[in-house]
Amino acid sequence: MENKKLTIAVTGLNNIDSPGPGVPVIRALKKSGMDIKIIGLAYENLEPGIYMPGLVDKSYLMPFPSTGSEAFLERLAYVHEKENLDIVIPNFDSELFLFIKFNDKLKQMGIHTFLPTLEQFEERHKDNLPEYASNYNITVPESKPLVNIKELENLPKPLSYPYYIKGKFYEAFKVSNLAQSQYYFNKLSAKWGLPVVVQQAIQGTEVNVIALGDGEGNTVSAVPMRKQYITDKGKAWGGITISDERLLEITHDIIKKTKWRGALELEMIKTDDGEYYLIEINPRIPAWVYLAVGAGQNLPEMLCKLALGEKVEPVTAYKTGKMFIRYSWDLIGDISDFEKIIVFGEL
Known part of the structure; x- marks a missing residue:
């Protein structure tokens, strides 16, 4: 190359x-x-x-x-x-x-x-997350996909306020009453289509991992970070790389079991008692990828090599305490x- x-x-x-x-x-x-x-x-x-x-x-x-x-x-x-x-x-x-x-x-x-297979892409959809969790032994918040706004009036227990209402592809809003949830259901379904997903809010710290799987079960790259500032659209506007062995274990396990091919982002909540809840899997490079580069792992470069059929040795080392802050220009x-x-x- x-x-x-x-x-x-x-x-x-x-x-x-x-x-x-x-x-x-x-x-x-x-x-x-x-x-x-x-x-x-x-x-x-x-x-x-x-x-x-x-x-x-x-x-x-x-x-x-x-x-x-x-x-x-x-x-x-x-x-x-x-x-x-x-x-x-x-x-x-x-x-x-x-x-x-x-x-x-x-x-x-x-x-x-260098992308996931269609099966890998489809099975990790937000509306499939409970089944995904069951298949791969992961803990996820209670959630339900909705195709009709009337379903909001009678959500199955233990779903309760506050919860997040999520678009099929993007955006999530935390709601605390029926009027809010109906408003965002209409907004998200009009913008991204159906289903709209309701997911129980979990108290804790949001931690994310950017990773790259080689399609054979090996993790080529993985860098975890903690969000320091989150916008009203749920986007990280600041974050810091962290040392979290359990978070990396979960990442390696998912990639190994699914034989994930390509980049992905795991969005998780770590509770005060040390439990990890998977709230979303994004099947591509996330927008905070440059933090991983700054920490010592150039994931886009490795992805290009894999796309061209080259062998890429896994990189495990990264610098903790590296921080990113977004700004307007x-x-x-x-x-x-x-x-x-x-x-x-x-x-």
């Missing part, structure tokens, strides 16, 4: 209050020392990653995955024809299904990915760049 310049396409350039992982993934790749060309794949014309100086070599607008697989693949083929892509790193849950489904077709085109650009994206769909 060292002898060849790689062209790597990355999605998730929406570095806003609910940031996508694309910008930190690109920062990680640039820090790796690999000889690379970065292609940004954006879904909206105001995604900041398009305009950040020195971040991407070229950007292309993509149709939303919801528009259908034909338009999506056609556009990706156009980008590939122009740029000769080696690797694509998709960073949104909502687009992963298409990339996984057409993995073989992409490979025939010469485009490599006013980016000054030129209207002509915006016009090019609007008119031509590329910049």
